[in-house]
Amino acid sequence: MTESVLDYMTRLGRAARQASRVIGRASTAQKNRALQAAADALDAARAELTAANELDLAAGRGNGLEPALLDRLALTPARIDGMITGLRQVASLPDPVGAIRDMSYRPSGIQVGKMRAPLGVIGIIYESRPNVTIDAASLCLKSGNATILRGGSEAIHSNRAIATCIQRGLAEAGLPAAVVQVVETTDREAVGALISMPEFVDVIVPRGGRGLIERISRDARVPVIKHLDGICHVYVSEHADLDKAWRVAFNAKTYRYGICGAMETLLVDQRVAERFLPEMARRFQEKGVELRGCERTRAFIDAKPASEDDWHTEYLDAILSIRVVDDLDQAIEHINHYGSHHTDSIITEHQGQARQFMAEVDSASVMLNTPTCFADGFEYGLGAEIGISTDKLHARGPVGLEGLTCEKYVVIGDGQLRGQESC
Amino acid sequence: MTESVLDYMTRLGRAARQASRVIGRASTAQKNRALQAAADALDAARAELTAANELDLAAGRGNGLEPALLDRLALTPARIDGMITGLRQVASLPDPVGAIRDMSYRPSGIQVGKMRAPLGVIGIIYESRPNVTIDAASLCLKSGNATILRGGSEAIHSNRAIATCIQRGLAEAGLPAAVVQVVETTDREAVGALISMPEFVDVIVPRGGRGLIERISRDARVPVIKHLDGICHVYVSEHADLDKAWRVAFNAKTYRYGICGAMETLLVDQRVAERFLPEMARRFQEKGVELRGCERTRAFIDAKPASEDDWHTEYLDAILSIRVVDDLDQAIEHINHYGSHHTDSIITEHQGQARQFMAEVDSASVMLNTPTCFADGFEYGLGAEIGISTDKLHARGPVGLEGLTCEKYVVIGDGQLRGQESC
Numbered sequence: 001m002t003e004s005v006l007d008y009m010t011r012l013g014r015a016a017r018q019a020s021r022v023i024g025r026a027s028t029a030q031k032n033r034a035l036q037a038a039a040d041a042l043d044a045a046r047a048e049l050t051a052a053n054e055l056d057l058a059a060g061r062g063n064g065l066e067p068a069l070l071d072r073l074a075l076t077p078a079r080i081d082g083m084i085t086g087l088r089q090v091a092s093l094p095d096p097v098g099a100i101r102d103m104s105y106r107p108s109g110i111q112v113g114k115m116r117a118p119l120g121v122i123g124i125i126y127e128s129r130p131n132v133t134i135d136a137a138s139l140c141l142k143s144g145n146a147t148i149l150r151g152g153s154e155a156i157h158s159n160r161a162i163a164t165c166i167q168r169g170l171a172e173a174g175l176p177a178a179v180v181q182v183v184e185t186t187d188r189e190a191v192g193a194l195i196s197m198p199e200f201v202d203v204i205v206p207r208g209g210r211g212l213i214e215r216i217s218r219d220a221r222v223p224v225i226k227h228l229d230g231i232c233h234v235y236v237s238e239h240a241d242l243d244k245a246w247r248v249a250f251n252a253k254t255y256r257y258g259i260c261g262a263m264e265t266l267l268v269d270q271r272v273a274e275r276f277l278p279e280m281a282r283r284f285q286e287k288g289v290e291l292r293g294c295e296r297t298r299a300f301i302d303a304k305p306a307s308e309d310d311w312h313t314e315y316l317d318a319i320l321s322i323r324v325v326d327d328l329d330q331a332i333e334h335i336n337h338y339g340s341h342h343t344d345s346i347i348t349e350h351q352g353q354a355r356q357f358m359a360e361v362d363s364a365s366v367m368l369n370t371p372t373c374f375a376d377g378f379e380y381g382l383g384a385e386i387g388i389s390t391d392k393l394h395a396r397g398p399v400g401l402e403g404l405t406c407e408k409y410v411v412i413g414d415g416q417l418r419g420q421e422s423c
Numbered sequence: 424m425t426e427s428v429l430d431y432m433t434r435l436g437r438a439a440r441q442a443s444r445v446i447g448r449a450s451t452a453q454k455n456r457a458l459q460a461a462a463d464a465l466d467a468a469r470a471e472l473t474a475a476n477e478l479d480l481a482a483g484r485g486n487g488l489e490p491a492l493l494d495r496l497a498l499t500p501a502r503i504d505g506m507i508t509g510l511r512q513v514a515s516l517p518d519p520v521g522a523i524r525d526m527s528y529r530p531s532g533i534q535v536g537k538m539r540a541p542l543g544v545i546g547i548i549y550e551s552r553p554n555v556t557i558d559a560a561s562l563c564l565k566s567g568n569a570t571i572l573r574g575g576s577e578a579i580h581s582n583r584a585i586a587t588c589i590q591r592g593l594a595e596a597g598l599p600a601a602v603v604q605v606v607e608t609t610d611r612e613a614v615g616a617l618i619s620m621p622e623f624v625d626v627i628v629p630r631g632g633r634g635l636i637e638r639i640s641r642d643a644r645v646p647v648i649k650h651l652d653g654i655c656h657v658y659v660s661e662h663a664d665l666d667k668a669w670r671v672a673f674n675a676k677t678y679r680y681g682i683c684g685a686m687e688t689l690l691v692d693q694r695v696a697e698r699f700l701p702e703m704a705r706r707f708q709e710k711g712v713e714l715r716g717c718e719r720t721r722a723f724i725d726a727k728p729a730s731e732d733d734w735h736t737e738y739l740d741a742i743l744s745i746r747v748v749d750d751l752d753q754a755i756e757h758i759n760h761y762g763s764h765h766t767d768s769i770i771t772e773h774q775g776q777a778r779q780f781m782a783e784v785d786s787a788s789v790m791l792n793t794p795t796c797f798a799d800g801f802e803y804g805l806g807a808e809i810g811i812s813t814d815k816l817h818a819r820g821p822v823g824l825e826g827l828t829c830e831k832y833v834v835i836g837d838g839q840l841r842g843q844e845s846c
Contacts, residue, residue, distance in 0.1 A: 021759070025783050098782065104804070110793050112803045119815055120785065202815055223816045244838040251840040336444070345834075358833055359521060360448050362543065370533050370836030379841070380535045380832065381527070392542055392625055393646045393817040397832045409803065409820045410781055411768075413793030415667040417674040418802070 005185060009193035012148055012181050013200030016121045019178035020146035024118045028095040030173050031142055038138075038169025039087035042080060045165050049075055052161035053130070060154050072128045075158055083134040083162070086384060090138040093383040096401045097144040100410060109416040114407040118144030120202040122404060123194045124386075125150045125216060127208035130158035136205070137166050137180045139386050143404040146179050148201065150194055153186035160184070195220040205399075207387055225399060228390050229314045229340035230260030232372040235331040235357070238271035239350035244369060245276060248347055250283050252371035258316050260388060261343050261375035265311060265321045267331045270296065273324045277301045289318045296324035311338040328353055332360050339363060342390055343375040343397075364390060364397035428608060432616035435571055435604050436623030439544045442601035443569035447541045451518040453596050454565055461561075461592025462510035465503060468588050472498055475584035476553070483577050495551045498581055506557040506585070509807060513561040516806040519824045520567040523833060532839040537830040541567030543625040545827060546617045547809075548573045548639060550631035553581035559628070560589050560603045562809050566827040569602050571624065573617055576609035583607070618643040628822075630810055648822060651813050652737045652763035653683030655795040658754040658780070661694035662773035667792060668699060671770055673706050675794035681739050683811060684766050684798035688734060688744045690754045693719065696747045700724045712741045719747035734761040751776055755783050762786060765813055766798040766820075787813060787820035 003011075023031070042049070053075040060070050096116050103113030122145045124136040133149055140147040151159040163182040170179055183190050195204050195216055204224045206216040217224050234252050236245045252263035268276055273296065281301035284291060292310050293303035303322060310321040311334070325331045328346075335344050345367035346357040358366040365375050375398065377385025382400030389395045395403030426434075446454070465472070476498040483493050519539050526536030545568045547559040556572055563570040574582040586605040593602055606613050618627050618639055627647045629639045640647050657675050659668045675686035691699055696719065704724035707714060715733050716726035726745060733744040734757070748754045751769075758767050768790035769780040781789045788798045798821065800808025805823030812818045818826030 021783065024785075025779075106802060106804050108797070108802060110797060110802070115781065115789075117782075117785070223814070225816075241838070247840060248836075248838055251842075255841045356448075358538065359540075360444070362447075362540070363831065365832040365834055366538075367834040368836065369838055370834050371839075371841055373841045374531070374533060374834060374836070374839075375832075379529060379531060379533070380834075381529050391646070392829045393648075396829050406815045406819050408786065409788040409798075411788055411790040411793050411797060411803075413671075413791065413797070415664070415671055415792055416794075416797075417670060418678045418794055418796045419674075 005187045005189040006193050008185065009183070009190055009197070010200075012183065013121070013197045015178035016146040016148050016181060017200045019176045020118065020120045022176055023141065023146055023179045024097075024120070024144045026144065026175060030175065031095065031144070032091040034141060034169045034173035034175050035087050035091040035138055036169070037172035038166045039084045041165035041168035042084050042087070042162070045161070046077070046080055049080060049158070049161050052157040055157040056155050063154075065154065069128055069154070073130065073155055073158070075130055079131055083131050086134055087138050090142050090384055093142060093401060095142065096405050103410070108418070110411055110413040113410050115410045116402075116405050117408050119404060119406055121146045121148065121200060123148045123150070123201045123204045123222070125191055125194065125204065125206045125208070125212070127152045127212065128155055130155045130162060132207060133159050133162045133182070135384060136386055139384055139401060139404060141179060143401045145404055148181050148183065148194060150183040150191060156186055191216070192219070195222055198222050205386055223394075225387065225389050225395055225403065226391060227260065227388050230262070230342040231264050231312070231314050231338065231340040232261055232342055232375070233265045233267055233335045233339055233344045234263050234372060235267040235325070235328070235335070235344070235346045236269060236272060236276055237328060237346060237348035237350065237353050238269040239353060240272060240276075240347040241349055242272070242276055245347040246280055246283060248345070248369060248371050249280060250287075252345065252373055253284070253289060253320055254287055255371065255373040257318050259373060261373045262316065263320070263372050264313065264315055265323065265338070267323050267325050267334060268297070269328070269331070270324050270326055273297070273300055277322070284320060287318075289320050291320055291322060293322040294324060297322045314340070328356060332357065336362050340390060341392075342388070343367065343372045345370055345372050364388070428610045428612040429616050431608060432606070432613055432620070433623075435606065436544070436620045438601035439569040439571050439604060440623045442599045443541065443543045445599055446564065446569055446602045447520070447543070447567045449567065449598060453598065454518065454567070455514040457564060457592045457596035457598050458510050458514040458561055459592070460595035461589045462507045464588035464591035465507050465510070465585070468584070469500070469503055472503060472581070472584050475580040478580040479578050486577075488577065492551055492577070496553065496578055496581070498553055502554055506554050509557055510561050513565050513807055516565060516824060518565065519828050526833070531841070533834055533836040536833050538833045539825075539828050540831050542827060542829055544569045544571065544623055546571045546573070546624045546627045546645070548614060548617065548627065548629045548631070548635070550575045550635065551578050553578045553585060555630060556582050556585045556605070558807060559809055562807055562824060562827060564602060566824045568827055571604050571606065571617060573606040573614060579609055614639070615642070618645055621645050628809055648810065648812050648818055648826065649814060650683065650811050653685070653765040654687050654735070654737050654761065654763040655684055655765055655798070656688045656690055656758045656762055656767045657686050657795060658690040658748075658751070658758070658767070658769045659692060659695060659699055660751060660769060660771035660773065660776050661692040662776060663695060663699075663770040664772055665695070665699055668770040669703055669706060671768070671792060671794045672703060673710075675768065675796050676707070676712060676743055677710055678794065678796040680741050682796060684796045685739065686743070686795050687736065687738055688746065688761070690757060691720070691745065691747050692751075692754070693747050693749055696720070696723055700745070707743060710741075712743050714743055714745060716745040717747060720745045737763070751779060755780065759785050763813060764815075765811070766790065766795045768793055768795050787811070
């Protein structure tokens, strides 16, 4: 008799909950040992990994997978190096668990503070890139959480081979195998089960296209840390250093078109538009970026007319919308209304403007004289990131180890009583 | 033509979103002025408040409302005093908005840190106590958020009268009226609308019975900060100072039976049960607390047999379940399994036991030699609380001003480019 998908997932969930108690109290040294041993195991298993990946690639080719997806799926030697380096980097990060802050005495005589603690069990649902298996597993492990990983069915052999290496690392450090579990079935029902077990799973992190994330957010009965659009803006104020503005705006768009931190809309103050726009347009056009502008923009440069839709669109491509705005207030209004609360930057040398922009723009990252493409866990010093959250609650922006933990109150007394009611 | 409930709520939501931009950038002084002026307005409007409350009380009596509910509903002079004091206390709390932490240079030359920011618009759904209107409005205002308050229909006149006083305070400080809005309709559809407008509402805080909170959590399309059960434990270890243990456990149960931090289950180490239990039982029985014990407990004291259900039950009453456990590990296992992750305390003088308990018990508050009834925003020094969260994500435990804010990344550069791609 075979096990149903629901029974199987319940079994994984129960094992993860138990393992979370063990990894939650593991020492930093023990967790680092597991990460280093997993890195060693990956290094020793290059042939295994390549062979497993070849099975996925062959199946992908057979199923007519697009070249871009096949490329994401491939575990090249450089990508295996990247996974090994990633594991060693996470091992070198400070352990967030157990840190206590703001411990102070209250008038009653009790001491109250906050202690950082693991969340418990984290479910990760992702698409084709098998290296996400390492990123997610290592960050969850270091932050004291158990993980259930559900990768794309097209990467199942690669993910299993990677998981085997992680298991070797866990075993080496004397940690239970259930600290990191890979869902072995490709049945889609497994996802439905994973997001509906609040008794076993504390949070779900979906990584992938907007469709996947919306579906999971809608159906989940467990909290979700999610990333939706990245409609990022750069606003060039009348007090901008224009040379800086040209370079920063160009970098924000062209560093990589496909990342969520890429600038999608450029806002230009009317008082500087005539001096700023022609040279900016020249640089973008030379690079092959299609420009779509409002009417005032089109008075200064050659651009297609931008429609209302353009202000709402994340192109992730060599297309840029440009709007001339009256002033800083209108720029902030535009960003808060049309943006996705991801990352927005002001180019100005004016202190008061910078202060206002950073206070009033309601985004996960607010920047000054910095290209929006810097929105990234590595660039921010998190060491690694499990994703970039566009939620406001819990974790906002790039999510690293701290975002995979919570804080509990610690209260230390010595027999103090409330209301001094003695018996 | 009358406005539909949905149109009405959309109008409130849109106004709240706009007002949130204003209150979000208001200075600390301006917010404090509004709070102090609202306190003055309440003080001047005692007659109005009492008259409005009398309408609610009369209607309540007419509808056969239970005496306990009528009592909650009553705005006595002492409760009006309490609201005034509460407003002035919130005015005196430090403003969390704009605080920047961990600002540091990255190798690329950018500076990265985190800035505390308001959440935006907070919806509060609560039952009969009209003083919640003041608690919620004042905390949201101080933390830079706009609020939409939906109180119980039985308190509608009282809530309106209180809201009028808050409006006077807002006007005095030059802040828009829509910073604090009270839903004027008692139509239940209004709640459905409020929890389904993510474009206008950033978070919902329900306050009331378990039924209300479960319904809202299930149906909400907006994140919810919620409080479910408070099944709190005290564990008396074999290294406890017994005199402390008797006093702390007694206080934890009897300070007030009806609060969520009241102890519901007492766990006693087997090595100390014989010395500890008889005197403990004597004190509880003298106070009229019904005891339900496991078999090993009943070997030492007179108690009804406890069933499996008892370990899962929040009595909120003069009833206590008692279990004798083998050791600390079994106590932790019991708490993590049967508890509600709210507040749990260990009584011990042994440092290693204290450390293990506080690290491994997966609760919002973990305590040492302290009665669980101390779980409270005022006792913790938050100044006030909007509720106690039993969620792990975002805010855990008593939620004060900090829990009504989030952190955004601030990034300050001076023209640094990513990947040093210059144009």
